[in-house]
Amino acid sequence: MVGLLAASATFSLFLIAALFWGWSVFYAPGPSAPAGDTTVVTLPSGSGVPAIAAILKQAGVIRSPDMFKAAVSLTGADRKLRAGEYEVPSRTSLRSVIILLVEGRVVRHYVTLPEGWSSAQAVDILMRQSVLTGEPETPPEGSLWPDTYEISRGEPREAVIARMQRARDQNLARMWELRSPNSVVRSPEEAMILASIVEKETGIAAERPRVAAAFSNRLRIGMRLESDPTIVYGITRGRPLGRGIRQSELQRQTPWNTYQIDGLPPTPIANPGKEALAAVLNPPRTDELFFVADGTGGHVFARTYTEHLANVAQWRAIERQKAGLPPEPIAPAPLESVPDGPVVPPGAAVITVQPAPALRPAPATR
Numbered sequence: 001m002v003g004l005l006a007a008s009a010t011f012s013l014f015l016i017a018a019l020f021w022g023w024s025v026f027y028a029p030g031p032s033a034p035a036g037d038t039t040v041v042t043l044p045s046g047s048g049v050p051a052i053a054a055i056l057k058q059a060g061v062i063r064s065p066d067m068f069k070a071a072v073s074l075t076g077a078d079r080k081l082r083a084g085e086y087e088v089p090s091r092t093s094l095r096s097v098i099i100l101l102v103e104g105r106v107v108r109h110y111v112t113l114p115e116g117w118s119s120a121q122a123v124d125i126l127m128r129q130s131v132l133t134g135e136p137e138t139p140p141e142g143s144l145w146p147d148t149y150e151i152s153r154g155e156p157r158e159a160v161i162a163r164m165q166r167a168r169d170q171n172l173a174r175m176w177e178l179r180s181p182n183s184v185v186r187s188p189e190e191a192m193i194l195a196s197i198v199e200k201e202t203g204i205a206a207e208r209p210r211v212a213a214a215f216s217n218r219l220r221i222g223m224r225l226e227s228d229p230t231i232v233y234g235i236t237r238g239r240p241l242g243r244g245i246r247q248s249e250l251q252r253q254t255p256w257n258t259y260q261i262d263g264l265p266p267t268p269i270a271n272p273g274k275e276a277l278a279a280v281l282n283p284p285r286t287d288e289l290f291f292v293a294d295g296t297g298g299h300v301f302a303r304t305y306t307e308h309l310a311n312v313a314q315w316r317a318i319e320r321q322k323a324g325l326p327p328e329p330i331a332p333a334p335l336e337s338v339p340d341g342p343v344v345p346p347g348a349a350v351i352t353v354q355p356a357p358a359l360r361p362a363p364a365t366r
Contacts, residue, residue: 026071026095033090034060040107042153045083049073052081052101061088061097068094077102085153108150113164115146115273116199118238122164122271126157136161141238142192142268145171171274179281184216191280196268197258199276200229204298212279213286214301223289225258233269 053065072078084106131153145168234254256265290308291299295318302308
């Protein structure tokens with residue numbers, strides 16, 4: 001009896017010591033981060049507990065894989081661990097590591113393609129994301145949908161571009177079905193081309209419908225679009241010019257220079273956003289043909305060439321004032337009156353634009 005009592009007491013002491021040791025390991029601070037304040041650990045999808053324990057040990061997040069496996073088994077967490085990328089703070093306890101994995105507090109990475117950025121600039125954005133892999137080719141202009149996308153560490157950049165392209169195809173198809181009969185574009189591809197020009201012409205969302213209407217009106221009567229951003233695209237293929245346009249560049253023959261070509265360019269000049277595309281597919285009915293900067297970041301619009309010339313003179317006066325130059329002398333008024341209508345300026349090229357086919361009325365909820 002005395003021997004049994006002694007053995008029982010000894011076992012109890014060992015059990016208490018083991019429990020105390022397990023408790024201290026479970027709650028005690030973990031290893032210091034090998035570098036910096038946190039350690040990044042990626043747990044692949046489908047990883048079992050032994051594999052997770054090995055990854056955590058190799059990363060220096062836990063001290064003992066066996067203790068980790070025992071702890072998740074005893075706490076019932078072995079079936080709740082979630083895959084993903086984690087940032088584990090230095091000296092995180094085993095208990096806190098398990099909670100982190102059970103709650104799935106994964107690191108989320110995002111990349112944003114702004115509206116009106118070119119495909120070359122989109123590749124630049126992706127190349128700056130160190131969590132991505134691969135060197136993608138520049139996708140076709142206008143094939144990407146501007147938006148914010150969640151990305152994962154190790155994801156190929158080509159895969160992100162593919163997601164951007166699928167988003168564009170889906171959104172374009174949906175918006176094309178709801179286009180207005182007043183739209184001058186005849187195909188989804190033409191819609192993207194004109195929308196990209198509208199996008200680059202103004203950064204003010206409220207102006208996009210008026211710009212789209214003015215360009216649509218020009219196409220209808222055979223006027224060239226004469227859009228400065230199309231000149232820039234022919235020079236840089238979608239990267240910023242970084243200076244003003246030279247007179248020689250205005251006259252340069254490129255497939256995109258709408259001062260030199262009739263109608264639309266062969267491709268978009270950027271990746272337009274939802275608002276610009278909606279403006280092209282559902283332009284308001286106006287008789288405006290011209291617009292010029294107003295000195296405040298926006299534009300002033302005109303119906304006639306005479307009005308436009310007055311607006312241009314006002315803009316030039318603003319530019320001279322900003323540059324500290326004296327005002328230009330006022331030219332005498334012309335003796336002949338100019339008809340007050342949508343006068344086509346001298347030299348405008350005439351092109352043929354087929355009217356859009358009749359469409360079914362849009363749903364009443366729009």
